[in-house]
Amino acid sequence: MSNxxxxxxxxxxxxxxxxxxxLEEAGFVQEPPxxxxxxxxxxxxxxxxIVGEATDGMKVMVYTTVIGDGDTMPYExxxxxxxxIRVSAVYVTKDGETRGLxxxxxxxxxxxxxxxxxxxxxRMRDAWRSCKTGARCYSCNAxxxxxxxxxxxxxxxxxxxxxxKARDSAAFKYRKRRRHWGSRW
Ligand SMILES: [Zn+2]
Numbered sequence: 411m412s413n414x415x416x417x418x419x420x421x422x423x424x425x426x427x428x429x430x431x432x433l434e435e436a437g438f439v440q441e442p443p444x445x446x447x448x449x450x451x452x453x454x455x456x457x458x459x460i461v462g463e464a465t466d467g468m469k470v471m472v473y474t475t476v477i478g479d480g481d482t483m484p485y486e487x488x489x490x491x492x493x494x495i496r497v498s499a500v501y502v503t504k505d506g507e508t509r510g511l512x513x514x515x516x517x518x519x520x521x522x523x524x525x526x527x528x529x530x531x532x533r534m535r536d537a538w539r540s541c542k543t544g545a546r547c548y549s550c551n552a553x554x555x556x557x558x559x560x561x562x563x564x565x566x567x568x569x570x571x572x573x574x575k576a577r578d579s580a581a582f583k584y585r586k587r588r589r590h591w592g593s594r595w
Contacts, residue, residue, distance in 0.1 A: 426485040461541040497533040
């Protein structure tokens with residue numbers, strides 16, 4: 411029973427160990443970093459657990475705010491008071507794209523350490539349930555996800571051909587690049 415105070419390094423370490431301990435108990439594993447990092451110990455640890463069969467493509471993700479490696483640097487939660495632990499349910503498409511099945515659920519790091527971790531576990535169970543019970547596509551059985559305008563559509567975008575999808579993704583990247591240049595020049 412300790413009240414979390416982010417200004418106390420020992421409490422940041424205690425919270426980090428509680429988070430990692432509960433994730434391990436719940437069968438979650440750390441996601442490997444997407445690219446090689448110069449200081450891997452400074453990267454936020456992301457944990458996930460596959461829901462159902464690996465081929466179903468659904469995962470519960472936990473963005474822990476935990477950094478450190480337990481060796482050269484102790485595990486601790488990030489100092490920044492504004493960020494929260496985030497939990498979401500995702501679907502990885504056959505093309506390797508990750509789509510959120512639910513909006514990120516935030517767990518604020520305030521109050522008793524055990525309570526913070528319990529709230530995180532509750533959000534993990536919610537995300538698990540939405541993977542299990544969420545709407546499925548009638549034609550391909552992939553889960554549905556909400557688009558930006560709130561429409562529920564098949565996460566595999568299975569009504570489009572591969573050529574159409576490739577064209578859309580190229581157009582999207584082009585627009586993104588233009589926006590980037592636009593802000594710079
Ligand atoms: Zn579909």
